[in-house]
Amino acid sequence: MDFSRDVLTRELAQKRARIINNVSYKLSISLGKNQKTYNGVWEILFNLKKNGETLKNELKEGLFIEFIGKIKKIKVNGKSAKHSKKDFGFILSESLLYNGENVVEVHYENYYNNTGDGLHHFIDPEDGKEYLYTNLEPYSAHRFLPCFD
Numbered sequence: 001m002d003f004s005r006d007v008l009t010r011e012l013a014q015k016r017a018r019i020i021n022n023v024s025y026k027l028s029i030s031l032g033k034n035q036k037t038y039n040g041v042w043e044i045l046f047n048l049k050k051n052g053e054t055l056k057n058e059l060k061e062g063l064f065i066e067f068i069g070k071i072k073k074i075k076v077n078g079k080s081a082k083h084s085k086k087d088f089g090f091i092l093s094e095s096l097l098y099n100g101e102n103v104v105e106v107h108y109e110n111y112y113n114n115t116g117d118g119l120h121h122f123i124d125p126e127d128g129k130e131y132l133y134t135n136l137e138p139y140s141a142h143r144f145l146p147c148f149d
Helices: 010-019 053-058
Strands: 020-030 037-048 063-066 070-076 084-086 089-092 100-111 118-123 130-135
Touching: 010 020, 010 063, 070 089
Parallel strands: none
Antiparallel strands: 020 037, 037 100, 063 089, 070 100, 084 089, 118 130
């Protein structure tokens, strides 16, 4: 799998779709006035179909989760976990995951994005006020938070 480009390939999307379902998220985010970064705690809840050869074929590298930002801490199913950082995300070892329901908790820090994607921050020159907005169109959510984008 080529993880060197910030794109979601059809191959990766199809592999994950074969082994993951019932995905939901819980977000806690800390925003400060006139800051360049924000902090978040993001829970990713999902079911994993872990059945021997299928999983081995689909998750050779581990479970890939997209994210552009700094990871401070990860817990998988309540236990501290290590991850492998990739250019636009991270990989969790298959050995950390259960067959069935899983919870991945990611504590992170990220810069505001000024391209209009992810979590965008700007100060309006007309009124001097600070504004934030999100653009999570296809394949922009990982610029804001860790996810299966």
